[in-house]
Amino acid sequence: MTAVPCAIALGSNLGDSQQILRAALVALHDPPNVELVSQSSVYQTVPIGPAQPDILNACALINTTLSPQHLLSRLLQIEQNFGRVRRQRWGPRTLDLDLIFYGQVCLNEPNLHVPHPRLRERAFVLVPLADIAPDWLDPVSGQSVKRLCDALDPAGVKRLGTILR
Numbered sequence: 001m002t003a004v005p006c007a008i009a010l011g012s013n014l015g016d017s018q019q020i021l022r023a024a025l026v027a028l029h030d031p032p033n034v035e036l037v038s039q040s041s042v043y044q045t046v047p048i049g050p051a052q053p054d055i056l057n058a059c060a061l062i063n064t065t066l067s068p069q070h071l072l073s074r075l076l077q078i079e080q081n082f083g084r085v086r087r088q089r090w091g092p093r094t095l096d097l098d099l100i101f102y103g104q105v106c107l108n109e110p111n112l113h114v115p116h117p118r119l120r121e122r123a124f125v126l127v128p129l130a131d132i133a134p135d136w137l138d139p140v141s142g143q144s145v146k147r148l149c150d151a152l153d154p155a156g157v158k159r160l161g162t163i164l165r
Helices: 017-028 068-081 123-132 145-150
Strands: 004-012 034-039 041-045 055-064 096-102 107-109 112-114 157-162
Touching: 004 017, 004 123, 017 034, 017 055, 017 068, 041 123, 055 123, 068 096, 068 112, 096 112, 096 123, 123 145, 123 157
Parallel strands: none
Antiparallel strands: 004 055, 004 096, 034 055, 041 055, 041 157, 107 112
């Protein structure tokens, strides 16, 4: 199978979130199935949902030979390896990994929607993604990540710096 470019969103607000994001990027890189291509800066954002600590968010671009379902399984396994427990929707988490784009594929399966169905509403995804893929076209809207990002209010999304430094 030919490698497919993908965008992954990362988030954490429990534990040493900066270190968790670093380690998650290392865990994500798994040659020959997953190659880490680039990563965004890390951003501190106000969480959606119940009262909880601010979230550190970032995005990564990968190339993968895994199918969308196998990539999702890999992301969920990495979350579990970092102690992710899903107690409540949008609750605090040690690690959250979301598949944002899988090339230009559109999927609507019971456990997987690609592109991520709420990406166009979320500055905490689009701002970091615009760092590394401003020209990526959303296959649903036909708009670039930068244009989608510019349409949102980035208030509450604060750049902290790079992840791996």
